[in-house]
Amino acid sequence: MKPALTKQRRLIATGALLATLHQAGEVSVPFLIGVIIDRAVDGGVGDLFLWLGVLGAVYIGLSYSFRYGARAGARASEQTAHDLRLQVTRRVLHNRGGAEEGRLPGALVSIATSDTARVGGVAVAIVYGTAAVVAVVFTAVLLLWISIPLGLLVLLGLPPLMWLSQFIGKPLEERSETEQEHAAEASGVAADLVEGLRVVKGLHAEEAAVSRYRQRSQIALAATVRSARTEAAYQGVVLTISGLFLAVIATVGGILAVRGEITVGQLISSVGLAQFLVGPLSTFGWVGADFAQARASSRRIEAVLSAPVAVTGGDATPVTPVKGQIDLRVRDVALKIAAGETVGIVATDAAAAAELLRLLSRSSDPADGVVELDGVTLASLEPEDLRAAVLAVEHHTGLFDGTIRAAVSLDRAEPATVDAAMAAADADEVARGLPDGLDAVLGDGARTLSGGQRQRIALARALATEAPVLVLHDPTTAVDAVTEARIAARLRQMREGRTTILVTTSPALLAVTDRVVFLHDGAVRAEGTHGDLAAGDETYRETVLA
Amino acid sequence: MTTTLLPIATGARTRSVVLGFLRPQRARLAGALTLLVAGTIAGLVAPPLLGHIVDLATKDGSTGDFVLAGAGLVGAALFEAVLAGLGIALLAQVGEDTLARLRERFVESALRLPLEQVEKAGAGDLTSRVTNDVAVVAEAARTALPEFTRALLTIVLTLGGMAVLDWRFLVAALLAVPVQAYTVRWYARRAVPLYARQRVAVGAQQHQLLATIDGATTIRAFRIAGEHSGRVAARSQQAVDLLLQGVALQTRFYARLHVAEFAGLAAVLATGFFLVRGDAVSIGTATAAALYFHGLFNPVNVALALVDDAQAAASGLNRLVGVASLTTPARAGSESSDAPSAIEVRGLTFGYHPDRPVLHEVDLTVARGERVAVVGSTGAGKTSLAKVIAGVHDPLSGSVAVPAGEVALITQEVHVFAGPLAEDLRLARPAATDEELWAALAAVDALDWVSKLPEGIETEVGSGGHTLTAAQSQQLAFARLILADPPVAILDEATAEAGSAGARMLERVATAALQGRTAVIVAHRLTQAVTADRVVVLENGRVVQNGPHEALVAEPGPYAVLWQAWSGQRTH
Structure with missing residues (x-):
């Protein structure tokens, strides 16, 4: 977390300086109250206005230093969080991958938002923590200047009292926190039930869901009430301790004043200062907690940023023009695909199909084998340059917010290509059904469209890239049979002359391929046209036609 | 819509x-x-x-x-x-x-x-x-x-x-009130719209991050990482700017309150000064008054700063109470009767907008225990028909009756409820015993993977728990159906999202779960039509064909075309 914060050191320093001035101003207020009341006994009206003027000047100073100090601290904090957020995003999107390994998307989002904000919060903690230290020192100087015994009493008495309240408060606070978590669960359950509303409704399980929620809510209620009681007890302890402290200072101060060791005004100032000290000292409490949280957050961010990449080495560029010949020899699977061929790959094992996609896009390198493009091993190629030549689209592929046109063209493809791709994927029909056609805006992952419509737009996007090698995994599972057959024919036409690999069990798609490779039990079981395999291989028939 | x-x-x-x-x-x-x-x-x-x-x-x-x-x-x-x-x-x-x-x-x-x-x-x-x-x-x-x-x-x-x-101290203290009242109004006018924009911006940032991170594989494949980093940066910057505007507004709010503090404190101190000199009060009383006023700073700041929290809470409360x-x-449970048919649809016209019906004059009778497949191309009205029969929507005209009783609707939308798997299943039948749960899981072929879960049916699943695959989640949906045990079940493409390999397994499971029930199955995979007792073909919201698979395949019409496309090279 250091480098991200170091970048903001000027803002942090400015913030700390100004916050310190603000605290000095806040310390001066009770001190000045004592001074002014003192003047009532033996000063003139001129003195009153002089000191009120001083009070006014202090107020102007403390107000402006607070204003700009708080802004500098907040800016440093937000900027740090923003920088880290972008670093996490870039790391996740890095073309060699690896950051998502073992982390769910939701967890990564929470790292990019909550954890970066907590680390950013350190800037604010430094600003106010520094100011609190200075405020304590400044108060101590003032108190010692008023009276050395009184000053020592305050300075030596306060830390153990603070420690005592922490000591009593800590376990109470921890208990209250765990019970708060218990309470948060209740709203979690509610959100979950609402998210599954259609399922609940579909089964008419409303009453069961309601009674389940009631139960959880009552458990949470009991927990929060316990936690609130604990909290109240803690507040009572703090009130008692600070009251005790004030009583001791006032009594000792009064006795010192009677003995003439301090003036009455100084007595009033001392009481005011002792009350004031509680503020900065409690700042130390939350600053410490913030630092601890930020350290944990920082570790999580660091773990993402330094996650090992999924594929190492290789920075060559594919030879251009790319011919599109693929040669794969991994474990017992040997696959040769000629340039310009349209090949279907049928895998009985879903994991094998997914692995094939990962290997061809170099999302991972084979542990035990080699994949080649035009005779060059993929492991020697820079991943991003490789993906310009070989586009492998997974079955679950996301659409992003924006117009349909932008989603398909990716701001690269020519309008004519986009039109052709839309027509080939039968996505033009989807666009025609929307009021703004190609310029219709897809919000929220295009969730207003049906599954089949989303699939067709995603397919159009893949086709519009005109990649030399295109690998598609089950691109039409949510499309009806007539449309699927139409898409298959047009897809073949649009890809004419370029290598196309269809990893699928859909007969409509397989029927338009030149050749089908059938993977079963970790090896190529059969090869041939779809018709021949369907006629000759019982397992193939079961996999594809059942 | x-x-x-x-x-x-x-x-x-x-x-x-x-x-x-x-x-x-x-x-x-x-x-x-x-x-x-x-x-x-x-x-x-x-x-x-x-x-x-x-x-x-x-x-x-x-x-x-x-x-x-x-x-x-x-x-x-x-x-x-x-x-x-x-x-x-x-x-x-x-x-x-x-x-x-x-x-x-x-x-x-x-x-x-x-x-x-x-x-x-x-x-x-x-x-x-x-x-x-x-x-x-x-x-x-x-x-x-x-x-x-x-x-x-x-x-x-x-x-x-x-x-x-002394009443004069009160008068002096109240000098601060007009400034505070003005400040709160000044602040509320600016804070409420600003915080609303802030919440929108933070939400948009969150949404963008989720879309980008969730789609990382796609982004890498299409080489659009630069653009997406840019999108995240723009959203994040927008949120940061608005958050900083909020901080700036707060500091200006406190600056105004400082004016009030000073005005009130100066007035109280001056009052004390003159009252002490005039021997109207003791110096101790003046001290008490000053300490009182100094002690007000915190509560006043707390109370005024909570004004915008209070407004946010009030609007949230209005939405909850709404x-x-x-x-x-x-x-109420569906009215069952002794009519021989399970489902009676008569002259049904339905649309999401009255002037744009998606179903026209649909007639459909399903006998008890019969299994009917509804097929047709995308947009033919299959899902709408399913929903109207299930009672989600009311017809514009015509009637829908389900004399067989309760209707359950299972869609391709899967949701696994957070918590132990057993509790998820018990939503369908709260009183189910563990044996019944295991029997239902066995019926949907889930015995294997459920017993491999760390704590069996007591394993926490769903959000925050063990993640299940789409196919496993759909198996659970069918297990719930078995437990709920309704006489009529409607399946709306309940096997679609699992990919082609998963779809076949789910079709088997669906068949088991529908045992002994009247069923309407909306299908785009015609394998489900082949095994159904009867096939209903919808086209542009109308029933165009109705009969068993063998009969429909043999006659010229949309079903034969559909079947031709589906089976393609299947028949050798």
């Missing part, structure tokens, strides 16, 4: 509902307030006692006098601690109790809302109420409300205390 948001209650309606919730707690609430008032008064004894110590110092008080005054201070602190502590605890209990009943009523109303209404409002509306609004209101009830109550009591009672010292006070009667 136009969206009609779910109702939002008016302020007056919300007040009356909340008061209704509070009524049974009247005694507790009164007790809490009494304790808090007593505690605050005990705390306010301190400044006059400190003033008394100052007076003793000027009048050569004895050590015993000082110790007595100090003991008074300790006593006051103890009283304050005990009374305020009890008051806080009691107030929290009232607040939490009310909150719990409100959220229970809300969830109950939300779950009973007709699905049609939820869909019209967009799924986001209800979700945002149940997450954001419940959280905002809970936070307010838990922290803001008690703090605000205590601050308000402290302010009012302190001002009272100043009046007791749904909570909808009285949707508990759903």
